[in-house]
Amino acid sequence: MEMHAFGTLNYVVLLVYLTAIMLVGVYFARRQKSADDYFKAGGRIPGWAAGISVFATTLSSITFMSIPAKAYTGDWTFLIGQYVAILILPFVFMYYIPFFRKLNLTSAYEYLEKRFDVRMRLFASLSFMLFHIGRIAIITYLTALALIPFVDISPLTIVFLIGVLCIVYTFMGGIEGVIWTDVIQGIMLSVAAVLIFVMICFNVDGGMTEIFRMSAEADKYFPAEKFAWSWSDSTIPVLVIGFFFASLQQFTASQDVVQRYIVTDSLEETKKALITNAKLVAVIPVFFFAVGAALYAFYTQHAELLPANFNTGGILPFFVISQMPAGVAGLIIAAIFAASQSSISSSLNSISACFTSDIYHRLGKEHSPQKTLFVARAVTVSAGVFGVIASTYLIMSNESELWDAFNSLIGLMGGPMTGLFMLGVFVKRANANSALVGVIASVAAVLWVRSATDLNFFFYGVIGTLVVVAVGYITAPLFKGKSEDDIKEFTLQHQK
Known part of the structure; x- marks a missing residue:
């Protein structure tokens, strides 16, 4: 496959983005005086920012690229899952959040000890930490793998830019830095999805009307056969049930999301966070699926632009690099970096919160706030380094099966x-x-x-x-x- 030059202007745009993210971490570093600041932001986060952070955290770079690819090759049935996630939020707010806020938890798994015993707390906390270390490695690796064919940036450089910079700004800024960078990254993701769709519309003969007509003609929305029950296929009834429990896990038992419930100063602000997240989930994923439909229309009309035997999993970055103007392409690639970094930085801070609260404090003696903050930052670096090393190994060996199996098992x-x-x-x-x-x-x-x-x-x-x-x-x-x-x-x- 032809390698497309990334170009000076695109490098400049990407560099500006990465510098801005680093500066956010530097700015919030001065507020990190204790573990409470590092993990709870002292309750200083407004609800709308926490809501954008939840949205950005749950949307990885792999999702950013795979949804358009799925809509390009298949249909829109997975969109159902986004709305199931919205419907579950009132249930979460009524029955779970009051416990998390009232108990003033650092780790969500403290609840399990108070309700059951320390064994249940350690089981859940260790499961979460192991899964998210694996997740950091997988997201970094797959992001680099997806971009390698389309940009003249070495895979190890991509791993470095994603992983090491995440470690640095998470180390410095704590959860406050993570959330405010999530806000930047969440906005970038949303703008990028809309921008890509609009630009493809201008390049398709017949515009938006033709895009949706072609998808309807090819039965690429919600095919009738997808409404049937199946035990083995991802039909709509299966997706509804599956996404209900997956969303329940994410919003009630996953530290990286639950931690957002305690960074605001009131229950009302936490409610705003969930409402903000619901609004974003209701709108933005539709654009990702629409981008897939637009790419289908564009490459159906211009089949000669698609290389022979092309792996359609990379259809989005291929279009961005090959068809979008310089500068704009850099912005979109920055958005892919943003999607990766928002997920990874949240994992790093939440791993640190779990270790510090569930292992260091629970199984050790009392420590000063300064010593606890030091340990929290050390764990952030350690988890990030493990993720980067694992990603580098996968890049060098070109073997992902073992790690995919590990990730699946822990999941x-x-x-x-x-x-x-x-x-x-x-x-x-x-x-x-x-x-x-x-x-x-x-x-x-x-x-x-x-x-x-x-x-x-x-x-x-x-x-x-x-x-x-x-x-x-x-x-x-x-x-x-x-x-x-x-x-x-x-x-x-x-x-x-």
């Missing part, structure tokens, strides 16, 4: 983690030992389903969550738990 812990929170909040009779039995049964069930059946992967989270709740409920009478007074403020009954 299967999301269901059990979600089930633990659900069990704690909604099942008053559940206790620490019944929760442990539920987790063991859940992990075993998901691993068996994964290895012995062809069940669609969207069901893994469903099974993982429901088995914890069911087994935790059924086995509760077999074990002695905490007294009702000890758990009453950690269950739903107390909230009523």
Whole structure:
């Protein structure tokens, strides 16, 4: 495939973006006086900024590129998942956020110790940290891999720009720096999606009307066969169920999102964060799918512009580099960097929060705020370095299967983690030992389903969550738990 020169102007635009992100980290570094500042921003974050941060955190560079590719080659059915994520937010606000804010948690998994015991806290926290170290490596690697064919930047340089700069500004600015860079990056992602779509419209004969007509003619929106039930294919009913539990995991059991609930100064500001996120999720992903439809129309009309045997997974960066004006292309590539960095920086800070709260403080003696801040920053650097080293190894060896399998296996812990929170909040009779039995049964069930059946992967989270709740409920009478007074403020009954 032809390598397209990135060009001086595009380099300048990318450099300006990277410099601006670094300056944000430098600016907020002076506010990091304690671990509370580093992980909670002292409650100084407005709700709208926290909401944009949640949106940017959950949208990685792989999503930024894969959604248009999916719409280009397939259809729009995965758009359903975005709206399921919106519908779940009132449920999260009513039943989960009051616990997180009232308990003033640094790590979401502190709740699991208060409700059950330290074993459940450590299981969830370690699962989260391992998964996100793997996630950092995978996102960095796949971003570099996607850009290599289209820009004359070496893959190791891409890994350095994404990984090392994330480490630096997360190290300096803490969660406050992360959130305000997320705001910049979230705006960049949104503007880039709209800009790409508009520019393709001007290059398609017949414009926007023709784009949507061609997609309708090719039945690329919501094909009738996708409404059928299936155990193995990602049809619409499966997507609705799968995305419901995936969103539940993300918004109730994942530290990188839950941490955004405690950086504002009031419950009302947290509500604004969820509303802001919902507005962005309702609008921006539509443009990503529309970009895929526009690319389909453009390359159908201009098939000669597409190289033979082209890997359509890179259709978006290929169009950006080959068709967009210099400067604008640099801005879009910067947006891809932004999508990657917003996810990675959030992972770094949340890994640090989990280790500091769940391991360093919980299993050690009391430490001064200054020593805790030092450890928090050291963990940020360590996690980032592990991610960069792993990404570099993948680039050098050109082998991703092992890490993909690792990422998939650790990701299967999301269901059990979600089930633990659900069990704690909604099942008053559940206790620490019944929760442990539920987790063991859940992990075993998901691993068996994964290895012995062809069940669609969207069901893994469903099974993982429901088995914890069911087994935790059924086995509760077999074990002695905490007294009702000890758990009453950690269950739903107390909230009523």
